[in-house]
Amino acid sequence: xxxxxxxxxxxxxxxxxxxxxxxxxxxxxxxxxxxxxxxxxxxxxxxxxxxxxxxxxxxxxxxxxxxxxxxxxxxxxxxxxxxxxxxxxxxxxxxxxxxxxxxxxxxxxxxxxxxxxxxxxxxxxxxxxxxxxxxxxxxxxxxxxxxxxxxxxxxxxxxxxxxxxxxxxxxxxxxxxxxxxxxxxxxxxxxxxxxxxxxxxxxxxxxxxxxxxxxxxxxxxxxxxxxxxxxxxxxxxxx
Ligand code: GLP
Numbered sequence: 001x002x003x004x005x006x007x008x009x010x011x012x013x014x015x016x017x018x019x020x021x022x023x024x025x026x027x028x029x030x031x032x033x034x035x036x037x038x039x040x041x042x043x044x045x046x047x048x049x050x051x052x053x054x055x056x057x058x059x060x061x062x063x064x065x066x067x068x069x070x071x072x073x074x075x076x077x078x079x080x081x082x083x084x085x086x087x088x089x090x091x092x093x094x095x096x097x098x099x100x101x102x103x104x105x106x107x108x109x110x111x112x113x114x115x116x117x118x119x120x121x122x123x124x125x126x127x128x129x130x131x132x133x134x135x136x137x138x139x140x141x142x143x144x145x146x147x148x149x150x151x152x153x154x155x156x157x158x159x160x161x162x163x164x165x166x167x168x169x170x171x172x173x174x175x176x177x178x179x180x181x182x183x184x185x186x187x188x189x190x191x192x193x194x195x196x197x198x199x200x201x202x203x204x205x206x207x208x209x210x211x212x213x214x215x216x217x218x219x220x221x222x223x224x225x226x227x228x229x230x231x232x233x234x235x236x237x238x239x
Contacts, residue, residue, distance in 0.1 A: 001210065001224060003231045005238055009198045012234050013042030016130070016196055019230065020047060021056050023128045023192065029060040033129030033187075034088070035140075036065070036080045039196045040130055044088045051092040058094035062123050065101040066131070066140035067181035070154065072104040078168055079104055098123075102152065102180035109154045113180050117152040120186055129190035133197050136160050137205040137218030141181035144217045150185035154178060184222045193226055197233040206237050 006012040020043070023030055034040075050056045065080060074081040081101045089099055100119060106112030120126075131139050136158060142148055143158045157165075157177055166172040187193070197206050208218035210231070215221045223229045 001229045001231055003210070003233070006232065006234050008234050009042055012196060012198055012232050013040075013046055016040070016043040016194055016232050017046035017050065019194055019232075020128060020130065021050055024056045024058075024061065027127060028057055029062075030127040031062045031064060031124050033124075033126030033190050034063050034065050034084065035130045035132050036067070036083045037132040039132035039198060041087055043130070043196065048088065048091045058092045061094055062098040063089075063094070063100065064120050064124060064126055064182075065099075066129075066187070067179050068102040068104040069176040070104050070106075070109055070178040070180050072176055074101075074104065078174075104180065106180075109178075109180060113152040113154055116180065116182075117186060120152070120182065120189070124189065126190040128192045128194065129187055131187070131193060131195040131220075131223075133195055133202055133205050133209065133220050134161055135164050135201050135205055137208055137220045139184075139187060139195070139220050139223070141179040142184055142187075142219040144219060146216060148216050148219055148222065149183040151183040152181065152186055153183055155181055184219065188222070188226050190226075191228065193223060193229045195220065195223065195229065195231050197231070197237040199234070200236045202233070202237045203239040206231070206233060207239055 068080045072079045102116045103112045162175045169175050209220040
């Protein structure tokens, strides 16, 4: 894995946006694999600025998001669909019918996961997948476990993830306890992957990811199986 250590969040966001922009310039009809969470917000701001400046065009772009809480309505301000609209899609010239997020309201979540896996295969693979990393090393909502899932699946959230994400909700009890998430295999099917991490809270997870072992207690370590992964982090996330 290639590692880029940036001075701060601002620089990390700018480097990540440049890499995504390069993919978009090389193929205006590219497929972007996108992530939510606080980490990529700065990168999305840079991409919005570049789009407004006419440097990048989203009109032919397709996007596939990593995950969604379950159950959650798309208009709930904590849903990942809402997040993507607010932090990127509403501000760029993208065709929203080509933006995909797993269905947080599906009557049959297992069926919705199988359909999402098929969709990613059909429109994809993603030319680039953007990832954040959980404090416990999760990617998407692939939580540490004895065995990791290959394909898109329904998952329970760990206590530590519920606690970490409670900051966005009115209270901890409002955090959904389940999610629909791409599996490790779905993520690894992307042609190129960038993973962003900032702040000391991510340092342990980053260290474990870079330790050169495939360790299911740190799902991000599975990225070592991919030939084109760039870790972009700030100084605080490196120990
Ligand atoms: C969330 C998301 C992940 C994200 C991670 C880190 O639970 N499912 O895709 O990368 O946790 O979030 P943050 O960037 O807010 O630290």
